[in-house]
Amino acid sequence: MEKRAHFSGWTLPLLLILPQMAITVIFFYWPASQAIWQSFLREDAFGLSSEFVGFENYLGLFEQPEYYRAMVTTVIFSSLVAFFSMSCALLLATQADKNIRAGHAFKTLLIWPYAVAPAIAGVLWIFMFHPTLGTLARPIRAIGIDWNPMLNGTHAMILLVLSATWKHVSYNFLFFLAGLQAIPRSVIEAGAIDGAGPMRRFWTIVFPLLSPTTFFLLVVTVVYVFFETFGIIDAVTGGGPAGQTTTLVYKVYADGRLGGDLGGSAAQSVILMIIVIALTAIQFRYVERKVQY
């Protein structure tokens, strides 16, 4: 017997798939095609005049040393954020999964930061760590560390990684927790009866069973870092000092929205789109092999 559901004719399946298709076309394919078209044009900020320039925007991009630097920055930034936001979330989730008093309250509190808009999150961190405004920056300076994210690129990067991680931990936490709760207790108990300690139980039973969740989160987190962090970067460092925290997505935002160079910005976003598609493809091709469903 065949497992698949069978529909006779085309009408019903088409009808069922149509809303999803419409949403995908309107909110993804149409804007994406606009971006591609835009990347071949040179326009003034107000959109009053435009000229078709072919691949000139792309070629101009690869002549800028700043563009290559943004690529390197993006790699560093995204690996750090992905690593920290996933490992912190996993740690928190395993702890919250234990039977502890007021467990629900903890879980709710841990999910909260996700509801904060990226720009607001950035401002919150600025209030804590801005060299002059920051409430925590003063004590740091008082103990002798020359904390200065306005001129020190490493400090600026630390600050950014912290805020971008903080913002995304909740999301990862939520999925890890759900994943943990789906693992049958009996399996873990059996391990415990066989004499495996908590660490051993975690690495040999829990973590492999969490691998689909981990893989999913890896993909989502990478997409998050690539596309959604410009609000945080804008509020925290503005891409500075000296462009050391300018990532690819922030450069798209800065050149297009702040600088009014729509063609160049569109070309960058097309390249960014290609990079993320490639990255996701690689993840599915190679990383997914290690995943056991």
Next chain:
Amino acid sequence: MMKKSLLGALAFGLATSTSAFAQTEIQWWHAMTGANNDVVNRLAEEFNNSQKDYKVVVSYKGQYADTLNAGIAAFRAGNAPHILQVFEVGTATMMGAKGAIKPVYQLMADAGEKFDPKAYLPAITGYYSTAKGEMLSFPFNSSSMVMWINKDELKKAGVNEIPKTWPEVFEAGKKLKAAGHDTCGFSNAWASWANIEQLSAWHNVPMATKANGLDGFDTEMKFNSPLHVKHLQNLVDLQKDKTYDYSGRDSKSEGRFTSGECAIFLTSSGFYGNVKANAKFDFTSVPMPYYPDVQGAPQNSIIGGASLWVMGGKSADEYKGVAKFFTFLSDTDRQAKLHQESGYLPITKAAYEKTKASGFYEKNPVLETPLKELTNKEPTENSRGLRFGNMVQIRDVVSEEIEAALAGQKPAKDALDAAVSRSNQILRQFERTVR
């Protein structure tokens, strides 16, 4: 208080929803914060109470660059505000956008409002007018860069005379540092405006060719001259032990002065409202320092601040309201008051004369400082003003390179050379889009 205004808003909402009270709304987008935000709100309120046909609605849209971008985005989406406050560096962008804007001289003529461009201070209107003297935008809050001084701290540090030249400022910074200001001897906001743009005008050195862009868009940057390099190198040297400490590209760190952390701070004269409200020490402002070995220095400073641009494509009735509002703003008493409270310059000659005659400057010399700087000498090609396309982007590039030099990543000369060549690329792009 909260409740009352809420009720008021509710009552107003109900009243305006009926057609009997058909007021024409004038949207005014601005970038004023703190004490200056209160000034904007009060001006709109006064105007709304003064007549019944129009209602000015103010919206704060973030920092200057954000406000400009919000306006551009709204224009592209077909719902631009009527009045957009654009900072002086956005002037070329707005001028290049023929069709997106309604020139102010034309607006006033169409609406039949009395309008004499000669009534306004030429140091200000020159910046916003065409070569023929047609005023394109309405000057609102003009300022210049001044040096703010914390007199109490200077005295404590044994600096008996307020510094006039850069070498004196460096000396004072070292003394302040020795007296306990170990995180900041002196500093400035607006990295590029202070260290490149004003420095050039104040020393009569060109920042770019073609009279700094006023004579055409085919201009080329020249701010990597020996003077510029020397100044940046001085700052780099002093940054090492924080005798000078960098305070960012915009005005976010101005609080370092009012909090007492930095006792010498270069920033806009428009900072006055906030200093007056927050500083718990004896303060004053003096003209920017200069290098005494540069012949003829100091020259005159250039203006900063913002003007009001009228966006295109609105109805005649709406334009009439905007014109009436501008006439309202030009009123001598109102301008004089605005100037005396905010620290921004009076935009009309009459308001300046009135303030002078009232003896106001004797008691408040702080407010005359920017006026003295602007009128210090007859402006030259290098000190009339700036007009560069995509100036917002250029400023970011310049600040980026200044940061690289201050952080010790590259020598001052290399940083300025890089800033010049990157800025030139941006200028060429703009030139192509306005052609």
